[in-house]
Amino acid sequence: xxxxxxxxxxxxADRMTDPGATHFMGSxxxxxxxxxxxxxxxxxxxxxxxxxxxxxxxxLAAIRDHRREHEFPEHFERINEKYLLNKWxxxxxxxxxxxxxxxxxxxxxxxxxxxxxxGQDGVGQAYRFFQSALLTEDDPDDPLDIERIExxxxxxxxxxxxxxxxGDNTHRIFESLNNTGLRLTQGDLLRNYIFMRLPNLGESVxxxxxxxxxxxxxxxxxxxxxxxxxxxxxPTVKQTDIYEKQRHRMDRFQAEEEIRDDVARLARLGGLLxxxxxxxxxxxxxxxxxxxxxxxxxxxTVYPTLLFLLDLREQGRASSATVAEAMLYLESFLVRxxxxxxxxxxxxxxxxxxxAELTDVSNVATxxxxxxxxxxxxxxxxxxxxxxxKIVPFYLNGRAHQRxxxxxxxxxxxxxxxxxxxxxxxxxxxxxxxxxxxWQECVLAEMTEGEDFSTVYESVLHTLGNLTLTGxxxxxxxxxxxxxxxxxxxxxxxxxxxxxxxxxxxxxxIYARAEGLAExxxxxxxxxxxxxxxxxxxxxxxxxxxxxASLPSGTWTTYGDLAALIGSHAMPVGQRVANKPIKNGHxxxxxxxxxxxxxxxxxEGRVDDPLTVLAEEGIRLDDQGRADxxxxxxxxxxxxxxGADIDGGVELPPLPDGGAPELRxxxxxxxxxxxxxxxxxxxxxxxxxxxxxxxxxGYGTAENTSCFLLWDKVDGSEIxxxxxxxGHLEVVFQYIASRQPFDDLGLRDELRLRLNELDGVxxxxxxxxxxxxxxxxxxxxxxxxxxxxxxxxxxxxTIRTWELQRTAI
Numbered sequence: 001x002x003x004x005x006x007x008x009x010x011x012x013a014d015r016m017t018d019p020g021a022t023h024f025m026g027s028x029x030x031x032x033x034x035x036x037x038x039x040x041x042x043x044x045x046x047x048x049x050x051x052x053x054x055x056x057x058x059x060l061a062a063i064r065d066h067r068r069e070h071e072f073p074e075h076f077e078r079i080n081e082k083y084l085l086n087k088w089x090x091x092x093x094x095x096x097x098x099x100x101x102x103x104x105x106x107x108x109x110x111x112x113x114x115x116x117x118x119g120q121d122g123v124g125q126a127y128r129f130f131q132s133a134l135l136t137e138d139d140p141d142d143p144l145d146i147e148r149i150e151x152x153x154x155x156x157x158x159x160x161x162x163x164x165x166x167g168d169n170t171h172r173i174f175e176s177l178n179n180t181g182l183r184l185t186q187g188d189l190l191r192n193y194i195f196m197r198l199p200n201l202g203e204s205v206x207x208x209x210x211x212x213x214x215x216x217x218x219x220x221x222x223x224x225x226x227x228x229x230x231x232x233x234x235p236t237v238k239q240t241d242i243y244e245k246q247r248h249r250m251d252r253f254q255a256e257e258e259i260r261d262d263v264a265r266l267a268r269l270g271g272l273l274x275x276x277x278x279x280x281x282x283x284x285x286x287x288x289x290x291x292x293x294x295x296x297x298x299x300x301t302v303y304p305t306l307l308f309l310l311d312l313r314e315q316g317r318a319s320s321a322t323v324a325e326a327m328l329y330l331e332s333f334l335v336r337x338x339x340x341x342x343x344x345x346x347x348x349x350x351x352x353x354x355x356a357e358l359t360d361v362s363n364v365a366t367x368x369x370x371x372x373x374x375x376x377x378x379x380x381x382x383x384x385x386x387x388x389x390k391i392v393p394f395y396l397n398g399r400a401h402q403r404x405x406x407x408x409x410x411x412x413x414x415x416x417x418x419x420x421x422x423x424x425x426x427x428x429x430x431x432x433x434x435x436x437x438x439w440q441e442c443v444l445a446e447m448t449e450g451e452d453f454s455t456v457y458e459s460v461l462h463t464l465g466n467l468t469l470t471g472x473x474x475x476x477x478x479x480x481x482x483x484x485x486x487x488x489x490x491x492x493x494x495x496x497x498x499x500x501x502x503x504x505x506x507x508x509x510i511y512a513r514a515e516g517l518a519e520x521x522x523x524x525x526x527x528x529x530x531x532x533x534x535x536x537x538x539x540x541x542x543x544x545x546x547x548x549a550s551l552p553s554g555t556w557t558t559y560g561d562l563a564a565l566i567g568s569h570a571m572p573v574g575q576r577v578a579n580k581p582i583k584n585g586h587x588x589x590x591x592x593x594x595x596x597x598x599x600x601x602x603x604e605g606r607v608d609d610p611l612t613v614l615a616e617e618g619i620r621l622d623d624q625g626r627a628d629x630x631x632x633x634x635x636x637x638x639x640x641x642x643g644a645d646i647d648g649g650v651e652l653p654p655l656p657d658g659g660a661p662e663l664r665x666x667x668x669x670x671x672x673x674x675x676x677x678x679x680x681x682x683x684x685x686x687x688x689x690x691x692x693x694x695x696x697x698g699y700g701t702a703e704n705t706s707c708f709l710l711w712d713k714v715d716g717s718e719i720x721x722x723x724x725x726x727g728h729l730e731v732v733f734q735y736i737a738s739r740q741p742f743d744d745l746g747l748r749d750e751l752r753l754r755l756n757e758l759d760g761v762x763x764x765x766x767x768x769x770x771x772x773x774x775x776x777x778x779x780x781x782x783x784x785x786x787x788x789x790x791x792x793x794x795x796x797x798t799i800r801t802w803e804l805q806r807t808a809i
Contacts, residue, residue, distance in 0.1 A: 001129050004055060009137060012145075012152040023152075025052055027160045031189075033196055041086055041093050045192050049159070050099070054107070055126055056153065057084060057097050061110050061117075062130035063150050070138065071146070076113075083154070084111055092199050099123075100192060101206050186243040187222040193247055194259060201256045209263045213270040217277075224300065225273050229266065231304050235352035272310040276303060284320040290327035293409070294334075297402060298669070301351040302330055308355045309364060318364050325365035332525035333372045335406055336380035339464065339521070340388050343398035344672075350377055373528035382527045389514035395427065395462035396654060399668075400661035403427060407469050407495075410517065413524045414494040422493075425469040430484065430505055431461060438480040442506040455575055460507050465514035468496055481505045541566075541576060543642060549583040550641040554618030556587045557633040560688055564635040564681065565642075586610045587617075591692040593627035629786040635681050637782065655687050655707075656697050663699035667707050670726035675776050682779035683724060689789040693796050711796060714803050721751070721795045728773040731755065737769065741802040754791045758784045 007023050014021040026049070033043030046053060060083050067075035081087050085094055092098050099107050106123040109116040118128040139145050191210065195202045217225060223242060230237045230245050237245055253259050275282055279291030294302050309326055312318040330351075337343055354371055361367030372379055380388055395403065408422045432439060435457060443457050460466055470491065479487075481504065489500035498516070502509045544566050551557060563573045574596065577588050581602040590596055595610050611625050620628035633641070657664040671680050687697060690709045700706035700723075707724040719739045723730045733752070736742035742751070745768070752763050755774070759781065763772050779785045 001055065001126055004059075005130070005133050008059075008149060008152050008157075011156045012148040015148065015152060015156055022156050022158045025157050025159045027162055028053070029162045029164065031164045031193075041089055043196055044163070045189070045196055046097075047164075047189060052159075053097055054099055054103070054123070056157070058107075058110055058123065058126045059130045059153060060084060060150075061113070062127055062134060063146065063153070065113060066131065066134045066138070067146060067150070079150075092202070100188075101195070101202075101211075185219045185223050187219055187226060189243040190226060190246050193243075194250070194263060197250070197253070197259050198256050201260050205260050205263055209260075209267045213263075213267045216274050217270055221273065221277060222270070224303070225266065225270050228273065228304050228307050229269060231352055232308060232355045235304075235349070235356065268314070269307060269311065272307055272314065273303070275310060276306050284324070286324040287320050287327070290324050290331065293331055293405075294327060296405060297331070297334055298399065298665075299334070299347070299351075301348050302334075304352060305330060305354045305358075305368070308358065312364060322363065322365045326368045329365065329369045329372060329526065332527070333377075333379055334402075335409075335521075335525050336385075336527060337378050338398040338402060338406065339385070339392065339394065340378050340380040341392040341394075341397050342378040343402070346377075369526075369529060379528040382522050385518045385521060385527070386515055389464045389518055390511055391459070391463065393462035394464040395429070395467060399665040400427075400657065401665065403467075404469070406464075407467065409524070410520060411469065411493050411495050413520055416492075416494055420492040422469065425471050425493075428468050428470040429461065429466055430468060430481075430488075430499060431457075431466050431510065432478045433461065434478055436478050436480070439478070442481065442504060445504075446506045446508055455579065456507060458575060460510045463510060463514065464517060465510040465512075468499060469493060470496070544573065544576065545580075545582050546642045547638045548577070548585060548588060551584045551587045551633060555631050555633050556589050556593070556614070556619060556627050557638060558589055558591050560591055560685075561633065561635045561638055562588065564684070565638050586613060589627055591689060593629060593632070594625060629789060630783065632782075632786065634685065634782055634785065655684060656691050658697040658699055660699050663701065663705055664697075667699055667705040667726070670705055674726045678780040679776040682785050683729075683776055685785060686729075686779065686788060686792070687724070690792055693793055695792075695796065709792070711799060713799065719799070721792065728775050729779075730771050730773050731763070732771050733768050734771050741798065747798065751791070751795065754787075754794060758787050760784070 011021060011023045028049035029047040030044040031047055033045065036042045060079055064076055064079035064084070067079075084096055086096060095108070095111060098104070103121070103123050106116075106119050106121050108114075110118065110123060110127045118124045118131070134146060134149075137145065137149065191214075194210075195206065198205055214222065223239075226242045226246055227237065227239050230242065230249075234245075250259065250262065253262065276291060276295065279288055279295055282288035282291055291306070294306065306327070309318065309323045313320060313323050334343075337347070350372075354368065357371045358364055358367050397403070404425075404427055407427065408425070411422060412419070431442070435443070440453065443453060447453065447456055468488075470488075470493075485500050485502075485505075488496040491497060491500075499505075499513065502512075544562050547562060547565055548557075559574045559577065562577075566573075576582075577585050578596070578598065578600070585602065586595075586599075599610055601608070601610075611621060614627065615621055619631055622628075655664055655668060671683060675683070687707060687709070691697065694711075696710050696712065698708040698710050700708070704725060708720045709722055709724070710718050710720050712718050717739075719736060719742070720732065721736065723732060731751075733748055737748065742748055748768050749765070752765070752768060755761055756763055758774075758778060760778055761774060761784075779788055
């Protein structure tokens with residue numbers, strides 16, 4: 001208010017010598033009301049500019065009252081009729097600006113000039129502020145000073161008005177233009193739209209239905225409710241389109257009573273969503289357990305189905321037992337997919353499409369089981385379970401907390417009479433990740449002729465049979481098995497006591513435990529209906545081999561790209577490529593474009609230099625033997641080669657956790673929710689490339705989780721060139737300006753120029769003291785992604801060179 005007032009006073013002074021002077025107030029975004037016709041008062045929903053319009057209306061009311069009191073009474077009616085009121089309208093339509101419910105009483109008092117004007121709330125405070133400012137500014141010797149201020153407000157303040165039309169995404173327009181105001185959620189927009197349609201029933205609907213709904217859910221959860229309501233009808237609705245889709249749905253309502261009934265329906269669903277988000281309030285113990293587990297699993301894509309199930313129960317069309325059974329099938333589906341190594345493959349599409357398949361079934365639990373069992377949904381069958389547990393690198397799949405949850409729930413299935421608090425335990429590899437000589441002997445003792453130690457070791461290391469939960473992870477570490485065995489024997493966990501019964505721990509013991517866990521999993525989590533065998537494991541390798549065989553001459557790819565294509569990890573892919581004859585296997589390189597150190601030809605006796613072969617095929621190599629990144633086939637290109645689904649159908653390998661797996665998972669979850677698959681894959685590739693360059697990552701702890709690309713300098717300090725958010729990448733010129741060697745303006749400008757080589761990027765010199773943003777869409781184009789990775793490589797090489805020069809000096 002102080003800033004606005006200072007600008008208005010300055011403008012009034014400027015207009016004394018330059019009557020055409022104006023002050024730009026930014027943009028307004030308006031959405032026309034549904035009932036606008038050729039006559040009457042036209043209504044517009046103020047999408048962006050609510051604060052400015054409200055503040056300016058209060059300023060005009062203060063000017064009106066000041067001039068009535070200190071000049072002439074006619075100023076009151078003049079300003080009212082021109083700028084504040086619609087004289088011949090009644091009710092809400094009487095006011096040219098009508099704020100949201102919480103501010104209406106105070107705003108009405110100021111506009112109607114009642115004795116209650118100028119209360120303690122924000123609206124009243126603004127009115128009193130301007131009253132006081134006018135008194136201070138009013139010079140008794142200058143009869144025109146307040147008139148000049150009024151003219152400055154009315155004629156000197158300019159705005160650009162953007163009025164949306166059918167087909168525009170109003171909320172996206174708001175987000176692109178709004179830089180200084182409060183965040184306006186799509187829930188806010190929908191609320192304002194609804195009550196603009198309720199001139200007569202608005203107050204009663206607000207107090208009896210909307211206010212309790214709004215009080216029971218946070219703004220984010222309220223927005224989630226509106227998305228869940230839409231997605232049950234149309235699984236393709238994006239969360240960025242909530243307002244537009246809901247408004248379009250409600251436009252068909254003609255009578256206020258229809259809108260009231262729809263708000264009542266949303267309020268009822270809001271109560272059910274509150275139950276999903278706070279399952280401890282559920283009265284039925286079995287339903288409560290299932291809700292708690294699904295919430296802890298951490299995927300909102302189950303919410304539409306949960307809302308549908310609870311709504312059926314609310315309407316008396318399903319019992320608590322049936323709803324709990326259906327929720328168990330959901331839980332089983334999620335658990336078995338993770339065990340199959342397909343935690344997220346097409347998951348959103350499958351779960352969001354469930355409700356449409358359940359609308360007309362007589363038994364919703366049976367219907368859901370049938371739906372999840374049909375088609376290629378990677379619902380691991382009982383017969384596939386043992387094989388999966390023996391070969392799938394469980395520790396490298398899914399999210400860290402989901403892996404821990406499966407182990408926790410398996411321990412709970414023992415129903416120990418003295419249960420242990422499992423929430424603080426961590427996952428422990430019994431066969432350790434760093435093998436000592438003692439552990440090497442355990443593995444070597446079971447190997448057969450022709451087997452390679454590293455291959456055998458890596459093949460069982462991350463499988464479920466080798467994993468457990470402990471509270472003394474650091475104590476176990478790489479300790480030899482006899483010491484681990486003693487500690488596990490003293491554990492309060494039944495699964496650890498079972499491990500401790502084994503006299504030795506190697507491949508045979510890990511396989512045996514996998515078989516035992518498979519039997520427990522079958523009893524805990526039911527599999528798909530009989531007759532739905534889907535061979536979940538083999539198609540991955542077939543798809544990978546097809547992609548490698550399809551690589552054109554003069555192109556190459558990486559183990560990571562292939563892993564992303566098939567939903568695996570680079571390590572087992574590397575093993576497969578190295579040990580199984582695959583056409584064009586020599587075209588699969590490390591992320592830096594180098595040949596793997598342990599590369600060997602499949603053909604006996606072949607000794608060609610793979611670099612020579614690649615060069616003859618058209619691969620451009622630098623003086624360090626690195627393949628040209630512009631010739632690399634990224635995951636999306638591989639998917640196109642083999643005709644795979646690249647829109648959400650490719651599961652990306654895990655990112656480095658930076659010592660904070662929960663924050664890493666939060667970042668990945670937000671990225672997947674806000675970006676399409678190609679954009680998300682590009683961000684993954686940037687982060688993995690940074691890791692390959694020798695950098696490390698760190699994750700922010702704010703609600704919008706960020707990813708820092710960190711570089712450790714030899715002096716012990718760290719520097720980062722960019723921060724990656726779920727919606728954009730931020731180039732931190734402002735930050736690196738005080739960090740050597742990029743305190744050199746020339747180096748920062750070179751970084752800017754290199755970034756400007758990306759198609760569609762144009763960062764001006766004036767941004768060298770700022771933190772400009774690049775949208776992730778920029779990197780979804782292969783050539784831009786390669787250039788961005790090249791920029792990061794230049795950044796790290798610049799630091800290395802500078803440090804070497806300092807050392808030499």
